[in-house]
Amino acid sequence: MFRLLLTLTIWAGHSLTCLSASLTIALTGDIMMGTTYPTPRLPRRDGKYLFRDTRDILRQADLAVGNLEGTLCDKGETRKEGKANNYAFRTPTSYAWWLKDAGYDFVSMANNHSFDFGIEGVISTEHALRQQGIAFAGIAGRSETAVVMRQGVRIGLCALGHNSYTVSHLDLKKVGKLLKQLRQQCDIIIVSFHGGAEGTAQSHVPNGMEGFLGERRGALRQLAHHCIDHGADVVYGHGPHVVRGIEVYKGRFIAYSLGNFCTPFGISLQGVSGYAPIVAVTIDHKGRFQKGRIYSFIQSYGAGPRKQDGKRFLVAHQMKALSETDFPHSDAWIDLHGNIGLIRYTRRSLTTI
Known part of the structure; x- marks a missing residue:
């Protein structure tokens, strides 16, 4: 849904000059639609109803983005066999269709489950996504960024993680260099990051580095601001399995965690862990935040995100x-x-728009 109040003119291949253009981006958190490992835990009708309540919102956006927590593969062995806290996710490749049908245009692979089934699982996931025309990024040396076109606008997407095989957000210098390169070829840049400590006690965003299970999971305030300082227009996170707060920094939108979105099996959905928002963000032609909306959904075991009476x-x-x-x-x-x-400040007063 690309809205124009005046004529949109394209110069030099992709430079926007119309001051009245706006773009709406739908952001969601973790997606793990079901798994066949170690035993099948799959939704009814093979996933047909997972996105029943959210499909219209995702499809109406110009761009819908999520974090694919796990692999899309039909076979293979996990490197996590026999390890404590063994969470390995193997979603059937056919389920890539449900992502497309739900309205997704891009997914991040920069998370701690992308290599659950080794490089074979990564290759299978990439192939399944390509077959459905879904862009992806996040694996170091393979898919560090992606570029998609929407109504003549070049949108660059960068997905960051904290694991060795991801494009690591722990290396801020590299992140800045990557964003600079992406900015040279794109009008708008969106950054997705996977980071932060996990659990229901991790709803707040601390200052400084976060850790979990002996891993450095990122200094996320610093990371988000660094991304915007180096050219990003929208920055959003996932990883703690709970929602966190949002802010607007230098006119750009940041969401620090959107929690679990469609994770019907294998992940706790009790209390705040079951909160599954869609955040729709509208930006102008320069990437500046204009407005947004948080759509509230709740998950329950075996189902996707759902509207619930009394909890709208x-x-x-x-x-x-x-x-x-x-x-x-x-x-x-x-x-x-x-x-x-947005809060607007003037010399004499403070107003909201």
Whole structure:
């Protein structure tokens, strides 16, 4: 849904000159639609109803983005066999169709489950996504960035993780260099990162480095600001398995974690772990945040994200509270219905739009 109030003119291949253009991006967290390892745990009708309640929102956006937590493969052995906390996700390759049908245009592979079934699982995942026309990025040396076109606009996507096989966000110098290269060929840049400590006690964004199970999981405030300082327009995260707050920094939108979105098996969905938002962000032709909305969905075991009577704005309320606590000086506000706007400062007054 690309909205133009004036004529859009393209110069030098991809430079936007129309000041009235806007682009809407739908952001979601972790996706693991089901697994056949070690025993089959798959949704009914082979996943047909997973995205039943969210499909319209994702399809209406100009670009829908998520984090593919695991592999798309039909066979293979995991390197995690016999290890404690053995979480290995092997989703059938046929399920790539449900991602396409749901409205996804891009998924991140930069997470701690992309190599659950080795390089064979990575290759299988890439092939399944390509067959459905879904872009992907995040594996070092293979798919570090992606570029998609929407209505003549070149959108660059960069996916970052903390594992050795991902494009690591622990190396800020490399991240800055990668974004600089992407900026030279794109109008808009979106960064997805997987990081942060995990669990229901990790809803707040701390200052400094986060760790989990002996791993360095990123200094995420510093990372997000660094990305924007080096050319990113939208930055969003996942990894803690809970939602976190949002902020607007230098006119650009940041969501620090969107939690679990479609993870019907293998991941706890109790309490806040079951919160499954879609955050739709509208930006202008220069990538500046204009407005947004948090759509509240709740997961339950064996099903995808669902609307629930009496909880229409529950996730939005959680993200509003976290944002106000963790980012009190942000230029963003969230109302009780999940709408996100900008605070405008003038010499005489403070207004909201």
